[in-house]
Amino acid sequence: MTKEEDVQNELVKKFDFLKDKVKIQRSRRIFADVAAQDLRSVLDHMIKNMGFSFLCTITGLDEGSVFGVVYHLSTKDGMILNLKIRIPKDKPTLETITEYFPSAEAYERELMDLFGMQVEGLPKGSRYPLPDDWPAGEFPLRKGWKSKTSKQEGGI
Amino acid sequence: MHKFTVPIGPQHPALKEPESFNVLLSGERIMKFSARLGYNHRGIEKACEERTYIQNVYLTERVCGICSHAHSSCFVQAVEEIAGLEIPRRANYIRTLVGELERIHSHLLWLGVAGHEVGFDTLLMYAWRDREIVMDILAKLTGNRVNYGINTIGGVRRDINTDQIKDVSKAVKKLKERTEYYVRVAKEEVTLIKRLSGVGVLLPKDVLKLGAVGPTARASGIERDTRKDDPYGAYGELDFRVITDDHNDVYGRTLVRLGELLESYKMISQILENIPEGPITVKAPRKIPAGEAVSRYEAPRGENVHYVKSNGTDKPERVKIRAPTLANIQTVAKMLEDRNLADLPIVIAAIDPCFSCTDRLTLVKDVGHGKGRKMRWEDLHSHSIQWYKARGIDFSDLNKKMEKLLK
Known part of the structure; x- marks a missing residue:
């Protein structure tokens, strides 16, 4: 059995709800869909018992009526587990994972600034990456948001 | 106090x-x-969604001015994975060759900056003089000193010939000689050792907790290198070591980068010797079928991560870029805890930060103006008058008085 199949079996064995939801895309790449409320228990298990001790990054996705959030975790030997949750766009809140990975703070702030998601439990700190005087309610990575060239910021 | x-x-x-x-x-x-951070945010991720895959190869190359090849390679790898393209072996070798030459120029650049930050400017002058050797080679191979434009989806855009192979191996021989001299300097020059040792300490457990990557992680004994862990390009076929060090400080980071330079020369010799014959591209479709891929690349500063999602059109649905500095900058606070202010410049420099990559995206404020356009001198003049008028500053009375006086 390959290492990827080991991870897949472990996920399905431990968590009933992941049956048919774990996909091995190629060597070292595993994708899994998780319900938002189950994310923490899956994360906890994979970090503590399966060696997924690095967080590569967190990706936000605008999928119409929902937001997708993909947590890219990695092991020491280069395997990546992509855990994807979906949250409703009209109530886009999710919990921070900074107690597992302090480095998640920057990626979660990106989700807040660029998608307008609400990340609960983040420590106080400056926003990232948009400027402090960025207009409220403008979230550039939402699909409906279009960029416009401006005389003000772009010279002429 | x-x-x-x-x-x-x-x-x-x-x-x-x-x-x-x-x-x-x-x-x-x-x-x-x-x-x-965020002052260099240029809206690249959003811009990627509005451009075709081919345009995005050039756009991602401009995420960073130093590790430009790292970003375009990482992007094309993801797209090729989604499209199911197997690129020719020769193309993989050429990509890897340019990638290692890029690492050499980046590490030599860093060596100079580090020398400068500790007041050892002779090292800056020496390292940057030697860096010109590799810059010339990159220009000869690709036509450019930076932003090489060598990648395309499905392979590379330029082949290399036997004359170029000779030039590269001559240059690498010279660079190896010079690097061995720098290794000697780093190991014997007491001032340098004393200035860098015990500065910017980062323990292995903190590397794991804070998620540091690249030479910053490897200098704290963490053997983590995408080229070995998750091989791409020709790395699976090359014989090289992952350089680590257990000093856990700026001195260790210096030794790791110097060691990596020597490994790069070794890899380049193997590439030049074993580069397979054959085509350099396969035909890539304009529209990429729906799918997603996560691609990684060991840039000079550490691991790059690109996530690409496609939707069946000629433009990506989403491109997410994580550059190594965003992973490393979070360790700096730890390294500086209870240290002297005078250590700040070298500690920050020692992660080899690149904020341009990290920020990627400054979005232009939406104030409802049209697209950018060319302006003639008269337009620019009247634009400046209008700009001040809109802010309550009006020079027209003054102008009239001047005209009267001149008459």
Whole structure:
């Protein structure tokens, strides 16, 4: 059995709800869909018992009526587990994972600034990456948001 | 002792890029360090969604001026994975060759900067003089010193010939000689050793907790290198070592980068010797079928991560870029805890930060103007008058008086 199949079996064995939801895309790449409320228990298990001790990054996705959030975790030997949750766009809140990975703070702030998601439990700190005087309610990575060239910021 | 905060940046003579640091000091000791990034945010991820895959190869290459090849390679790898393209072996070798040459120029650049930050400017002059050798080689192979434009989806855009192979191996021989000299300097020059040892300490457990990557992680004994762990390009076929060090400080980071230079020369010799014959591209479709892929690349500063999602059109649905500095900058606060303010420049420099990559995206404020356009001198003149008028400053009375006087 390959290492990827080991991870897949472990996920399905431990968590009933992941049956048919774990996909091995190629060597070292595993994708899994998780319900938002189950994310923490899956994360906890994979970090503590399966060696997924690095967080590569967190990706936000605008999928119409929902937001997708993909947590890219990695092991020491280069395997990546992509855990994807979906949250409703009209109530886009999710919990921070900074107690597992302090480095998640920057990626979660990106989700807040660029998608307008609400990340609960983040420590106080400056926003990232948009400027402090960025207009409220403008979230550039939402699909409906279009960029416009401006005389003000772009010279002429 | 009275505590006070020193703001450094976003514009500061000692900074090479805009970023803002707040340092809480008690005397000379750093009590707290915080960074505010985002001043280089250029909207690249959003821009990728509005452009075709081929345009995005050139756009991602401009995420960073130093590790440009790292970003375009990482992007094309993801797209090729989604499209199911197997690129020719020769193309993989050429990509890897340019990637290692890029690492050499980046590490030599860093060596110079590090020398400068500790007041050893002779090292800066030497390292940057030698760096010109590899810059010339990159220009000969690709036509450019930076932003090589060698990648395309399905392979590379330029082949290399036997004359070029000879040039590269001659240059590598010279660079190897010079690097061995720098290794000697790093191991024997007492001033340098004393200045860098015990500065910017980062313990292995903190590397794991804070998620540091690249030479910053490897100098704390963490053997983590995408070229070995998750091989791409020709790395699976090359014989090389992952250089680690257990000094856990800036001195260790110097030794790791110098060691990596020597490994790069070794890899380049193997590439030049074993480069397979054959085509350099396969035909890539204009529209990429729906799918997603995560691609990784060991850039000179550490691991790059690109996530690409496609939707069946000629433009991607989403491109997410994580550059190594965003992973490393979070370790700087730890490294500076209870250290002297004078250590700040070299500690920040030692992660080899690149805020341009990290920020990627400054979005233009939406104030409802049209697209950018060319302006003639008269247009520019009237634009400036209007600009001031809109802010309540009107020169027209003054102009009339002047005209009267002149008559």
